[in-house]
Amino acid sequence: MDELIRLLSYFVGIAAFLGFNLAYLGWVERKGAGHIQRRNGPKEVGPYGLIQPLADGLKLMSKQLIVPAAADKPLYMAAPILAMVPAVLLFVAIPFGEGIVPRQFDFGLLMIFAFAAFAGLAVLMAGWGSGNKYSLIAGTRVVSQNIAFEIPMLITAITVVMITGTMDLSEIVRHQAGGFWHWNIFPRFDSSLLMPVSFLIFYICSMAETNRAPFDLGEAESELVAGYLTEYGGMGFGIFMMAEYANIVIGCSLTTILFLGGWQCPFGILPGPHWFFIKMYFLIWCFVWMRWTFPRVTLWGLLNLSWKYLIPFSLVNLLLTALFIKVF
Amino acid sequence: MSGYFTNIIDGLKSLAIGLGITNREFLKKPITLQYPHEALKMTPRYRGHIELLKNPETGTHTCISCGMCANGCPSKSITIKSKKVPGVKGKVLTSYILDFTTCSLCGQCVENCKPAAIDFSNAYNLASTRKEDFIFNLLERLHPEGVPEPVVDPELLKKEKEKKAAAAQKAAEKKAAAEKKAAEDAAAEKGGEATAEEKS
Ligand code: SF4
Ligand code: SF4
Numbered sequence: 001m002d003e004l005i006r007l008l009s010y011f012v013g014i015a016a017f018l019g020f021n022l023a024y025l026g027w028v029e030r031k032g033a034g035h036i037q038r039r040n041g042p043k044e045v046g047p048y049g050l051i052q053p054l055a056d057g058l059k060l061m062s063k064q065l066i067v068p069a070a071a072d073k074p075l076y077m078a079a080p081i082l083a084m085v086p087a088v089l090l091f092v093a094i095p096f097g098e099g100i101v102p103r104q105f106d107f108g109l110l111m112i113f114a115f116a117a118f119a120g121l122a123v124l125m126a127g128w129g130s131g132n133k134y135s136l137i138a139g140t141r142v143v144s145q146n147i148a149f150e151i152p153m154l155i156t157a158i159t160v161v162m163i164t165g166t167m168d169l170s171e172i173v174r175h176q177a178g179g180f181w182h183w184n185i186f187p188r189f190d191s192s193l194l195m196p197v198s199f200l201i202f203y204i205c206s207m208a209e210t211n212r213a214p215f216d217l218g219e220a221e222s223e224l225v226a227g228y229l230t231e232y233g234g235m236g237f238g239i240f241m242m243a244e245y246a247n248i249v250i251g252c253s254l255t256t257i258l259f260l261g262g263w264q265c266p267f268g269i270l271p272g273p274h275w276f277f278i279k280m281y282f283l284i285w286c287f288v289w290m291r292w293t294f295p296r297v298t299l300w301g302l303l304n305l306s307w308k309y310l311i312p313f314s315l316v317n318l319l320l321t322a323l324f325i326k327v328f
Numbered sequence: 329m330s331g332y333f334t335n336i337i338d339g340l341k342s343l344a345i346g347l348g349i350t351n352r353e354f355l356k357k358p359i360t361l362q363y364p365h366e367a368l369k370m371t372p373r374y375r376g377h378i379e380l381l382k383n384p385e386t387g388t389h390t391c392i393s394c395g396m397c398a399n400g401c402p403s404k405s406i407t408i409k410s411k412k413v414p415g416v417k418g419k420v421l422t423s424y425i426l427d428f429t430t431c432s433l434c435g436q437c438v439e440n441c442k443p444a445a446i447d448f449s450n451a452y453n454l455a456s457t458r459k460e461d462f463i464f465n466l467l468e469r470l471h472p473e474g475v476p477e478p479v480v481d482p483e484l485l486k487k488e489k490e491k492k493a494a495a496a497q498k499a500a501e502k503k504a505a506a507e508k509k510a511a512e513d514a515a516a517e518k519g520g521e522a523t524a525e526e527k528s
Binding site: 032034035036037038039040289290292293294309 | 336343346347349350351353354356357358359360362
């Protein structure tokens, strides 16, 4: 019975949380983009355009579903679902506060990385299933991008795991309790001095993993029409967009947990979920900010960044951390 | 290898500068003009469709219905109707139709108008789904509340009446003379006919 209630509250809670976030992150993004370019962004539908997401959703839902003649229909239809399911599933392991976690996993971090890998598969399926050469190019690009950035991301995550000695996300947060100088983002004199570098690498990788600009080579509207989204209209497109935002929420939550002390307060008072959300939304805002600041990288630049800079740095970081832990 | 770290430092620096710029712009006020709610003022030299100008002294246009605008229009977009009103000098404009669907805004009409009765308007936001909306009656546009009656000059009216009366009298005299002549002619013809009949 307890289990049932837990399950139900998880479904309701996550659905509400996700629904709210997916709708309003789109709004935040458009508003942010507008103001960065000195426009207003949405402002006509409701006060400050706050009802705009509802209007967008209604519009997308009322559109006809069109499957292109050249498409591989099962793959084409399954791709948006496969993009969305892991994104929703991953919230199972995210601890929002002390004890506020849908399910306590001993290997939460591993579980998140395992399911997050589906996102690349969904994009590849969409690219292949659309029967469109631009989509296919985008799909292959995303796969090479995901492989390139998953490696440094995992290595950095391992660094954190080595420091904290656990893969349980709640335990990682507890490890950073008491004052912001205990957070993993700052150099730790007992384990690793290179933690800021780790944070940077992890943040860049999470940006690349979610296919966000400046790493949105899968969409690349200036060269690939709309990449893997080219043939999707209506709710197929809508689900991909929602999955993107869900992935952003996951990525920023994970960064918050691993490096910014999750629900811990910077000054050691009143820890709670509000701190988690403050940090997470700040990181999300930085995503938006960067998206509208930096131009898209080339595929060449993207792979160079990963193989020449991020991977060596994360490896050196890993080795130094291991050395530090061994010595002290 | 030596360029490797400077590359990273330079790259990070330029990224930070970029973020600084967008942050600065973000905090500034948007400069978008909310068009349907607010609009810029058109420059006075903008060439919209033509319009009749109001003469502040008479409160109406100064068009003399000469038709030079309509004649000079290469697209035949202008149709003018006028009539004669007793007691008013010249002709009185009764309708000035501009077919804006064919007008090329060449300006010939404005050039041709001797009394400078027409000029380009500043109307730029014309939009409609129906062609008929672009057939403008410029006279009605000038006087939306109704075209005023032409001012009648009593002296001119009197003079005109006298002239008319004189003309009528002259015409009557002429008519009488003509009738008389016709009667005489008829009589003569009758006589002639009679002689002809006699001959045959
Ligand atoms: S602007 Fe040219 S085309 Fe238009 S009404 Fe005048 S003369 Fe005709
Ligand atoms: S040329 Fe001028 S005065 Fe003559 S009919 Fe046209 S508008 Fe009237």
